[in-house]
Each structure stands twice: as C-alpha cells, then as structure tokens.
Amino acid sequence: MLFERATVCSYCLSTLLMRISVIVPTLNRHEELLTLAQSLQEQTLLPDELVVVDAGTPSDLEQKLTEALKSSSISLSYTTSEAGTSLQRNVAMELAQGEFFFFFDDDVVPEPNYIEASMKCFDMKYNPPVGGVLGTFSSPYKMSTIRSTYAQIFRLTHTTPGDSAKLMSSGAVRWLIEPSEVVRVPVCSGGRVVFRRECFEHELWDDFLPGYTMSEDVEISYRIAKKWTLVQTPDAKIFHDKSENSRDRHAERLARLLFSRFYFFNKNLDKTPKHIGAFVWWNIGTIGLSLSSTIFGQQKASEIAKGMLKGYKLCLNELQKSK
Known part of the structure; x- marks a missing residue:
C-alpha cells in the first residue's frame, strides 16, 4: 500500500x-x-x-x-x-x-x-x-543471540532492534524493541x-x-x-510490570499459542504454498523449542505433551467448523 x-x-x-x-x-x-x-x-x-x-x-x-x-x-x-x-x-x-x-x-x-x-x-x-x-x-525483553537466531530461522515471534517490523508469512510477528x-x-x-x-x-x-x-x-x-x-x-x-499473578500454566499457554496461530492463519491468510509452508515450519520450530525446555529441566515432558494434544485438538475442531 x-x-x-x-x-x-x-x-x-x-x-x-x-x-x-x-x-x-x-x-x-x-x-x-x-x-x-x-x-x-x-x-x-x-x-x-x-x-x-x-x-x-x-x-x-x-x-x-x-x-x-x-x-x-x-x-x-x-x-x-x-x-x-x-x-x-x-x-x-x-x-x-x-x-x-x-x-x-x-x-x-x-x-x-x-x-x-x-x-x-x-x-x-x-x-x-x-x-x-x-x-x-x-x-x-531482549532475547539471547541463540534464541533470537532460532526464532528467525523458524519464523517465530521475536523482537529486533532497528525500524523494520514485520508480519511474517507464518503469521508470527517481528516486534521492534x-x-x-x-x-x-x-x-x-x-x-x-x-x-x-x-x-x-x-x-x-x-x-x-x-x-x-x-x-x-x-x-x-x-x-x-x-x-x-x-x-x-x-x-x-x-x-x-509483569505481574506474578500469572494466567496459565505452561501446558495451557502452549495449547493457546498453537491454536491462536492456527486461527489467525486460517481466518486471515491466503492458503498459498508460501503461507502453508511457513506455518508448518513455525509449528516445527515451536514444538522443538518446547521440547528443548524439557532437556534443561525447565518444563516436564508431560506438560508439553498435554499442551500439544489440547492445542492441536482445538485446531482440528476449528478446521471442522470452518468447512
């Protein structure tokens, strides 16, 4: 425009x-x-x-x-x-x-x-x-170099210095610091x-x-x-202020993240090979990041599995509704 x-x-x-x-x-x-x-x-x-x-x-x-x-x-x-x-x-x-x-x-x-x-x-x-x-x-919030690089590779939401914000083809956002x-x-x-x-x-x-x-x-x-x-x-x-009165546990946050990205993609983006490929790539990166947190003991594998199952179930239900 x-x-x-x-x-x-x-x-x-x-x-x-x-x-x-x-x-x-x-x-x-x-x-x-x-x-x-x-x-x-x-x-x-x-x-x-x-x-x-x-x-x-x-x-x-x-x-x-x-x-x-x-x-x-x-x-x-x-x-x-x-x-x-x-x-x-x-x-x-x-x-x-x-x-x-x-x-x-x-x-x-x-x-x-x-x-x-x-x-x-x-x-x-x-x-x-x-x-x-x-x-x-x-x-x-400033990401570590490793986390930022990972986010850029998998088209995950991340922050960046400079003046170039972007809504990526995956539906994730590059926010400006x-x-x-x-x-x-x-x-x-x-x-x-x-x-x-x-x-x-x-x-x-x-x-x-x-x-x-x-x-x-x-x-x-x-x-x-x-x-x-x-x-x-x-x-x-x-x-x-980042209140300590947190809204959800990790499993719930992961489920909501997976579903909200799917909902935005399904409702607003054209289903071109570029967008579909980027969305699939985003999912791979998101699950990979979540699984890595179990390796370092930050999250339990059961929490990750619970979040994934609930999130993708919500996506499937939404897909059936939109048909």
Missing part, C-alpha cells in the same frame, strides 16, 4: 480537544490496576475516562478506583463480565465515550508523556490516515496501543478462545491495518 513519508506537524487543536478513553480489562490484579490508575493522573495529557471491565472475584475494586481517582478529572466507568480479554474489551468499548481508545493491560505503567506522545502521531501525514499508535516498552523514529508497523500489541474509535465501526475484538486469549491483538490490528495506517512511536514509553 502506498503511503507518504510521515512528517510531524504541530499538535492540532482538534486532536487535543478530542475525548480520550482508557480501556483496561482486568482479572484479580487490584494493586497493579491501582498503580496504573495513579500513573494516568500523572499524564501530561489527562484521559477523560477510565473504563474497567472486571472479570475477577467479587471485591471492592470499584470503590478503591473511585477513591484513587476522586482528586482528578478522570471519570470512572466500571462493570463486570465473564473472563476473556477480547470479550472484556468489547464490553468496554460499548461503555466508552471517547473518540480515542487507549488499550492497556492491567499491569503496565505508562510514562507521564505517554498519552500526549501517542496522540501527536494522529496528526502525522500518512495515506491512509493513522488509525492506531503502538507504544514502546521502556524495559523490553525501540525504533529510532515513528515508523509504520503491520500490526499492534493490545496492551500498549491506542486506536481511533472509527476503527471499530465495523470491527470487534474476536473472542475466538474463551478466557485469556493470545494474538487477539495481532488479529484485530491486521484487519484494521487494511483501512488505516498503524505506527509505533519511541516517544511513548510504557513499563510492563
């Missing part, structure tokens, strides 16, 4: 005056969410509202958030729902009043200029216009991104896997990128 080289223009008044909603799906992470709420009050450009969709056990979280935000101009919209990252985000969008939706995980802490730096990108001159802006981790400037990206990560409200006029987050979904952010941003430009800015930094 042809597009103009981006140039930064002045911060347009129309953008500045537009209403901003922060959307956070949460599940039993009260302290982390309260820390996020505090960081929102320290933003150089305050959001208008915080929309929280809580899938955790019954608690006084709403009261705690109300108390935390009472001295700010940020309003709170709180509701509960069943657990599911995509489901909770869709519920939140129905409640949100803003023209821009900032999607955060419940265990991140944006730096004070995060919202302002992200909003400036919507005034950059691209064709089609900028529809989504991805932030940059302040303490990104920190671009040198605002750059175009093919897809976005759901816990550190802002989209225009218009992006969701005909799109919703796909709740294809109940509970903690994987790659739902890649899936929806891939669809959005067909009509809008997506960019990543190094100026909007965010810290990922």
Whole structure:
C-alpha cells in the first residue's frame, strides 16, 4: 500500500480537544490496576475516562478506583463480565465515550508523556490516515543471540532492534524493541496501543478462545491495518510490570499459542504454498523449542505433551467448523 513519508506537524487543536478513553480489562490484579490508575493522573495529557471491565472475584475494586481517582478529572466507568480479554474489551468499548481508545493491560505503567506522545502521531501525514499508535516498552525483553537466531530461522515471534517490523508469512510477528523514529508497523500489541474509535465501526475484538486469549491483538490490528495506517512511536514509553499473578500454566499457554496461530492463519491468510509452508515450519520450530525446555529441566515432558494434544485438538475442531 502506498503511503507518504510521515512528517510531524504541530499538535492540532482538534486532536487535543478530542475525548480520550482508557480501556483496561482486568482479572484479580487490584494493586497493579491501582498503580496504573495513579500513573494516568500523572499524564501530561489527562484521559477523560477510565473504563474497567472486571472479570475477577467479587471485591471492592470499584470503590478503591473511585477513591484513587476522586482528586482528578478522570471519570470512572466500571462493570463486570465473564473472563476473556477480547470479550472484556468489547464490553468496554460499548461503555466508552471517547473518540480515542487507549488499550492497556492491567499491569503496565505508562510514562507521564505517554498519552500526549501517542496522540501527536494522529496528526502525522500518512495515506491512509493513522488509525492506531503502538507504544514502546521502556524495559523490553531482549532475547539471547541463540534464541533470537532460532526464532528467525523458524519464523517465530521475536523482537529486533532497528525500524523494520514485520508480519511474517507464518503469521508470527517481528516486534521492534525501540525504533529510532515513528515508523509504520503491520500490526499492534493490545496492551500498549491506542486506536481511533472509527476503527471499530465495523470491527470487534474476536473472542475466538474463551478466557485469556493470545494474538487477539495481532488479529484485530491486521484487519484494521487494511483501512488505516498503524505506527509505533519511541516517544511513548510504557513499563510492563509483569505481574506474578500469572494466567496459565505452561501446558495451557502452549495449547493457546498453537491454536491462536492456527486461527489467525486460517481466518486471515491466503492458503498459498508460501503461507502453508511457513506455518508448518513455525509449528516445527515451536514444538522443538518446547521440547528443548524439557532437556534443561525447565518444563516436564508431560506438560508439553498435554499442551500439544489440547492445542492441536482445538485446531482440528476449528478446521471442522470452518468447512
């Protein structure tokens, strides 16, 4: 798709005056969410509202958030729902009043200029216009040389320095650690991104896997990128707190990884020899990486086998449904 080289223009008044909603799906992470709420009050450009969709056990979280935000101009919209990252985000969008939706995980802490730096990108001159802006981790995970090389060989998701993000033919993503400037990206990560409200006029987050979904952010941003430009800015930094309240065991994560990659491939990619070959190669690499963890005692072989069986069973069921 042809597009103009981006140039930064002045911060347009129309953008500045537009209403901003922060959307956070949460599940039993009260302290982390309260820390996020505090960081929102320290933003150089305050959001208008915080929309929280809580899938955790019954608690006084709403009261705690109300108390935390009472001295700010940020309003709170709180509701509960069943657990599911995509489901909770869709519920939140129905409640949100803003023209821009900032999607955060419940265990991140944006730096004070995060919202302002992200909003400036919507005034950059691209064709089609900028529809989504991805932030940059302040303490990104950096792979070892061996792990990175392995990921590149098997077309697995990995991070890289430089300015060249890529959605690979396998459906995996090469994420940027920190671009040198605002750059175009093919897809976005759901816990550190802002989209225009218009992006969701005909799109919703796909709740294809109940509970903690994987790659739902890649899936929806891939669809959005067909009509809008997506960019990543190094100026909007965010810290990922990596909560110890983990969602799943290794077997469950492996099953969800295998299925989510298949689902994206089956739904969105052309079944060309290139894509099919890359997808098969990705599976070989993913299973090989999982099996290697048993050699070093990091995981039990039974956990790997359990994850593989469940993951491929989900893939088979989905394939039968789509026929």
